[in-house]
Amino acid sequence: MRCNLCGGQDATLVYTVRGWPIVRCACGLVYVAADPAGIDFTALYADRYPPEAFLPQRPRKVAKSHRELARLERLTDGRRILDVGCSYGFFLDTARQRGWSVAGVEVSESAARFAQETYGLPVYAGPLSDAPYAPGSFDVVTIRHVLEHVPDPLGMVLDARRLLAPGGLLLVAVPNFDSLAARLFGPEWWWVDPPTHLYYFTRATLSRLLAQAGFVTIAHSTERCDDETIAFYLVFVLNQRLGPLRRLRRGASARPGADNGVTPRARPSAHSARLWSHVRQAGELLERLSWPLGTILDRAGLGAEILLISRWPAVVVHAAREPTAPATPVLSP
Numbered sequence: 001m002r003c004n005l006c007g008g009q010d011a012t013l014v015y016t017v018r019g020w021p022i023v024r025c026a027c028g029l030v031y032v033a034a035d036p037a038g039i040d041f042t043a044l045y046a047d048r049y050p051p052e053a054f055l056p057q058r059p060r061k062v063a064k065s066h067r068e069l070a071r072l073e074r075l076t077d078g079r080r081i082l083d084v085g086c087s088y089g090f091f092l093d094t095a096r097q098r099g100w101s102v103a104g105v106e107v108s109e110s111a112a113r114f115a116q117e118t119y120g121l122p123v124y125a126g127p128l129s130d131a132p133y134a135p136g137s138f139d140v141v142t143i144r145h146v147l148e149h150v151p152d153p154l155g156m157v158l159d160a161r162r163l164l165a166p167g168g169l170l171l172v173a174v175p176n177f178d179s180l181a182a183r184l185f186g187p188e189w190w191w192v193d194p195p196t197h198l199y200y201f202t203r204a205t206l207s208r209l210l211a212q213a214g215f216v217t218i219a220h221s222t223e224r225c226d227d228e229t230i231a232f233y234l235v236f237v238l239n240q241r242l243g244p245l246r247r248l249r250r251g252a253s254a255r256p257g258a259d260n261g262v263t264p265r266a267r268p269s270a271h272s273a274r275l276w277s278h279v280r281q282a283g284e285l286l287e288r289l290s291w292p293l294g295t296i297l298d299r300a301g302l303g304a305e306i307l308l309i310s311r312w313p314a315v316v317v318h319a320a321r322e323p324t325a326p327a328t329p330v331l332s333p
């Protein structure tokens with residue numbers, strides 16, 4: 001399989017997880033060396049993200065959405081936003097409350113339906129490449145925790161660019177393969193999850209991917225864990241290491257198969273859901289205690305998630321108003 005970033009085939013093995021080889025290209029990009037044609041993505045995602053797994057995360061996701069939207073509002077006056085992989089619609093619902101004109105794209109039909117029916121959001125159920133939007137329809141496109149899932153991240157970024165108005169912003173968030181947690185836990189890091197996660201980006205490889213699509217990075221940061229508390233993730237790693245508790249969280253684990261590439265995962269039982277709700281509560285406390293440490297890691301670029309905002313510089317742009325952003329060079333498209 002060729003590298004999505006440089007097209008090369010000169011890759012070395014990082015480690016193998018559940019039979020899936022994860023390799024690092026000579027250019028630095030880390031990815032699962034498997035032919036996507038051998039993976040049945042419909043079966044992989046059919047039952048993977050049930051609402052009961054996401055609804056407890058809503059308060060954290062809404063708080064985070066407000067932070068991200070406030071950041072975008074400092075960088076652009078445009079208020080037309082497309083969220084790619086909008087899931088259950090928490091982010092878009094928050095954006096609409098802040099006055100944005102919103103649209104979403106979601107491949108999971110059940111999640112798209114939830115967002116449409118629960119929040120009345122305009123969500124297209126299908127891949128971004130098929131979405132029925134005119135070129136230049138949006139001032140901002142967000143792709144959060146999606147690029148690591150798709151076989152062709154560069155293609156997805158190019159699709160996003162087509163939908164952006166000149167000077168539009170692209171916000172991308174992905175797990176950070178350079179994070180302290182990824183370094184400490186190696187193959188047991190919670191976001192090492194082939195074949196669901198096919199790419200393992202660092203800030204350097206993500207920036208280069210965006211540059212290849214014509215974007216100029218104007219702001220970046222790393223953030224603590226996306227949806228859960230630190231305690232939740234530590235218990236997750238212990239589960240991975242110790243084995244016996246593993247089924248509580250993950251159900252039957254996905255393994256490569258001869259036919260469709262994966263076996264579906266079981267839904268968590270009521271008992272395990274209760275247990276995880278206790279872990280979440282304990283985690284909230286630990287999270288408050290460890291907040292200063294998390295902030296230091298984020299500042300050092302070691303946070304678990306990379307958040308990068310880039311601009312498609314089809315117009316002359318002046319220095320960004322975001323305090324941390326460098327002066328943006330003037331480029332033509």
Ligand SMILES: [Zn+2]
Nearest residue numbers: 003006025027
């Ligand atoms: Zn490469």
